[in-house]
Amino acid sequence: MADVSNRIPVWYYDKVRHYWTAKDSTMFRPRKPFSSDSLRIITYNIWFKKTHQPSRFNHLNALLYRSDAHIICLQESKQIESINNEQEVSALYILATKYVLEQLISLPWIQHRYILSDVDGRTFLYSPRSYGVVMLIDKHLSLRELSMYPLPTRKGRQFLLAKIQLRNERFLVGTAHLESLRNSQDLRSQQLQLCQSIFDRHIGDSLNVTGFFMGDFNFGAHWRENTIQMNILQGWTDLWPELKGPDDRGITHTNVRFDRMMFRSSHVRPTKIRIIGKKPIAEAPPSGNQLASERDVFISDHFGLKANFDLSFI
Incomplete structure (x- = not known):
């Protein structure tokens, strides 16, 4: 059982009050109970x-919609150059956060299908340089x-955990955005x-x-x-x-595999994993008149991961 102080509410869309x-x-x-024998999960630093x-964002929306995922874990990062004032950094980051969340929660298909851990960035405000x-x-x-759960960090990193009951199996789904920079190994270990x-x-x-x-x-x-x-x-x-073998490097960010999906279970079987968001937005749906300047622009500076799991043995 989680400490009550770590518990956060879940957000659902009231279609009567809008x-x-x-x-x-x-x-x-x-x-209505979940009846599928397949579970689809996405992780994505957006x-x-x-x-x-x-x-x-339009292409992120299209990608997530087509994915038909049951659980989506999003990590958000900021990159604000040449700003030294802490309040300016905080204000700009919050504006960016609110833009994406506001767009996300305004989508009818999101409102219809999902409950959310946050709708306005309130869980991001652990520090002025928070990563939500x-x-x-x-x-x-x-x-x-x-x-x-707050993590030991210089940048407001936190660990989000959902406990889900499905038939006789308890699912623990956790996501985090660990400390950045090559010299932060010890801090990542603590996290x-x-x-x-x-x-x-x-x-x-259990x-x-x-x-x-x-x-x-x-x-x-x-x-x-x-290894450590x-x-x-x-x-x-x-x-x-x-699932892919040791020779497939699975690059998700500038020649490295930063983005992971870790798994432990005696009854659920992973069946597939793939990288998502690999196409420049000029080549990916939704199609239309794309600007020349978007030819080398991707949804994110990371690629995401989507995995499928077989639930028929629980």
């Missing part, structure tokens, strides 16, 4: 740089709890140790628990650091090499 409403995440129950942001994470969860999944301890506390002695841990880990899979950090995540499987 606005998003917060509800105690331990009290939310779906009106990059809050303002350059081409409207076009990038958001989770979208299919309304038919039985959410039992949402919690946010992973805390995330691991939170998972262990929630799993306890055998019917499936864990997902994903996000922008900010260290490359072929760095020496990877993976030793912290004992019992977890890195899905990309597991």
Whole structure:
């Protein structure tokens, strides 16, 4: 059970009143149970740089809609150059955050299908230089709890955890945006140790628990650091090499594999994983008259991951 102080509400769209409403995440129950034997999950660092942001968001919207994902974990990053004033950084980041969230929650298909961990960036404001994470969860999944845990950090990093009950299996879905920069290895280790301890506390002695841990880990899979950090995540499987083999590097950001989807389960089987967002927005749907300046513009400076899981054994 999470500490009450870490618990956050879940947001659902009230179609009668036409606005998003917060509800105690331990009290939310779906009106219609989840019946599929397949689960689809996305993790994506969507990059809050303002350059081409409207076009990038339109293509993000189209990509997420087509994905038909049941759970979407988004990590948001900022890149604001030549600004030294802390208040200016905070204000610009909040504006960018609010733009993306406001656009996201205004989409009818999002309102119809998902409950959200945040709708206005309130969970991002841990510090003026916060990096936020958001989770979208299919309304038919039985959410039992949402919690946010502050991590040791210089930039307001946090760990978001959802507890979901599906048949006889408890699902723990966690996402984080770990500390950036090559020289932050020790801080990333501390962050992973805390995330691991939170998972262990929630799993306890239960055998019917499936864990997902994903996000922008900010260290490359072929760095020496990877061995150290993976030793912290004992019992977890890195899905990309597991399903694609050791020779497929799975690059997600500037010649490295920063973005991960980690998995642990005795009853759920991963069946597929792929990279998403690889095409420049000028080549990807929605089609139309694209500007020449957008030919080398992508949805994000990261690629995302989408994985499929077989639930027929739970």
